[in-house]
Amino acid sequence: MCVFLNTDGAIHSVFSFSAAGGAICNSKGEWIVGYNRFLGKCSVATTELWGLLDGLLILQKQGYNEVIISSDNLENVISISGNKWGDSSNALIRRIHQILASEESWVLTYAPR
Template sequence: NWVLLNSDGIVKLDLGIGAAGGVVCDRNGDWIFGYDRHLGQCSVFNAELWGILDGLMLLQKQGYKKVVIQSDNLQVVKAIQDNLLEDSNLVLIKRIQQVLQHESHWLLRHVPKEKNQVADCITKMSFDKRKNL
């Protein structure tokens, strides 16, 4: 059975700190799990990459075989798919590419921001949790 991973990364520009997160749902849209991570200082591009990589690692660890990965950042999706490597992101992009090459039924695609709202909310919650610690 296919599962859907929606990932996101955000940066609070006033503070320069980022967070990454996402949500995994089954083919009916029912929640399986969500995840988030506080990143510290980083770019939006790197935050988006961390959102994807964290989701991939969790799915791989849990043994999922058929996955559609969705991101609302077209630049990130193209960089991963087209091998557009930027030096600062080289390790993250390469790691994502390695995971995708290893998993034959995992697909990465771009979606409009409206289709990624749950992942966006989960990622933003990472900042709220951080404030409460």
Template sequence: MLTDKRPIENNILKPIISFNSFGIGLYLNIDGSVRLEDGSAAAGGIVRNRNGEWVTDFNRLLGSCSVFEAELWGILDGLNILIDQGLDNVLIETDNLEAVTTIKESLTGRSNSTLIGRILKLLYQLHHWNICHIPKEDN
């Protein structure tokens, strides 16, 4: 019988966060954008293996929202795809520092954002993950 060795705090299962790239199985690169002319937004991303080879990609038209919200939708969609395909051990990379900061801060407290809550719920299903900010030109 397998047991989950993740720590539990206040009856909440905490994720094991991998803070280095050793052992990372997948990279999830996210990008959200908003067109200035009409405010229409889109989000998308790509999943690559540790060798940088394409695994899958996705995109979504969002209507009208902020760049921050578009980035969060991209993260949510990417995590849903990973979990649906039974994939784990992922480094999430985004050029939106606000998204990274908000998600990390929400791990230790509560968020009023339903979108952040849905992302956290998915992150708790992964055994090893990390989220980090990368420069726009590297994303």
């Protein structure tokens, strides 16, 4: 069964606190599970990467084989898709690479807002 992971991150404009999260839905668009994480102060790119990593870990634990992952952060999608595993200096990107390399039918796509 194919599932969809949509991730996002947000930063409060006044206090600069950030949070990341996402939703996992089935092929009919029906909600399966949602998640979030409070991150404190960090960059937009880092916030988005945490949202993606948390979703991937949930999907692995649930045992899904086919996953379409959508992110609205083009910079992160390019960084993840363009680098060979282990080439990035960013630990989050390296961990995401590790997960994606172990899953044959998982696809990361850019989904503009």
